[in-house]
Amino acid sequence: MPKPQVLEFSGQFWLNRKGCGYLGAGRVELLEHIDECGSIARAAKRMGMSYKTAWDAVEAMNNLADQPLVVRATGGKGGGGTLLTDYGKQVIAGYRLMEAEHRRFLARMEAGVKNFDQINNLLKAINMKTSARNQFLGQVSYLEKGAVNSEVKVDMGEGLEIFAIVTNEAVEDLGLALGKETMVLIKSSFVLLSPDEKLRISARNRLYGTVREVVPGAVNSEVKLELPGGRVLTAIITREALTELGFVPGQRACALIKASHVILAVND
Template structure:
């Protein structure tokens, strides 16, 4: 099973936000209602203001009534003629509210600009946050970049470059390549169950398994039947294998020893951040 994502390029990530004014647990208004108040101030008419902000006449009056009630004092007053006519004006409280909101909005915008500028590599960090929040039963999650895509008759071969310079190859369907948007230079990660990882001594033996990742044994933890062996690769990547205690003893696996993690290309699952 592959994790799917749109193949189109993403727009750059930016910080965003909005300001809302509250009265107790009720929302007095945000940008839309303040804009309505400003339009009433400028036009002197609920009808004209509603049209100017793209709001129905009823929705505008409902918003005015809600603001008047929540503010605890009139914000909008109408002269003789009521809803069907007459002039509409804002009270001094409403005018202050507009000025206060605009001042807060300006400061909020400055805050977002400063926060966005302070987060170096925001898009990269956001992708990392996504990976860290991912839940999967596969013990090994190796992040890297696609270095090569080889199209075959039925399946595609995806080569993923790891931080330390080694590569790992996966075989996926044409459909998966397309739906995941896999191409040279794109970010991706490899999922490998620990039970799919075989270990061998660091020799030049020839194997049919496509992936042979060399590293140094960081730890060997034995259980009742199996042993968990962690192999540190260059670049800070760690890969874990579950093998029998007998195999660990036969190979003489110990911390600091050089070893090779052997993984079939068909056992590697490729995923991308959505």
């Protein structure tokens, strides 16, 4: 009878915020390369990933962080680039310390568990997964109940606020209350964009920012709007709309979102 292979105690160390993946070894390594290179493009090349994948990871981290981890620098001898903030450097240092303690914990566990080679399944943390492209962390700052629905305002910091209309039953199920930490989820297809910041429309939410990137597609196009605090809102619009409205990087724009299209989530 062949000798059974010995299983090794291993695991990945991730930090989540309200059920969303925030920091892992790969993302931290990307941040370290950005700090060394001063460029997301060069950092992505070192990591063997595409520029878009690297930017998406940076946006996800910035959107979930209390402060931006990465910012763009303009001008200077090198013509600008991408910089890690002091807060970003502190986050890296803290992650590396916790990661080292995590490795020591796994080593102690492996040494203390007998017949570990017979263990076939390990419990895994259950993370909230969603198809919504835009995810922002905030706190409930206003809550008004009506006969059927409730109006909820979430403060996302840096002057950013978002209104959501949810059922009273959802308020009870989620335990929403003033000060409650809440995740705001918005599908990119629900985001309307306008170059006219004074446009009058019934959409309750208006988020102002600067177009950072435009990715044309055969049918639909992706437009990324940089909001205050380094957060990024992604919108999917038709190719015809992109041609008509003429969005280009650096242009000011307004994102319009109906309160009924905003999804709220908690992870208690």
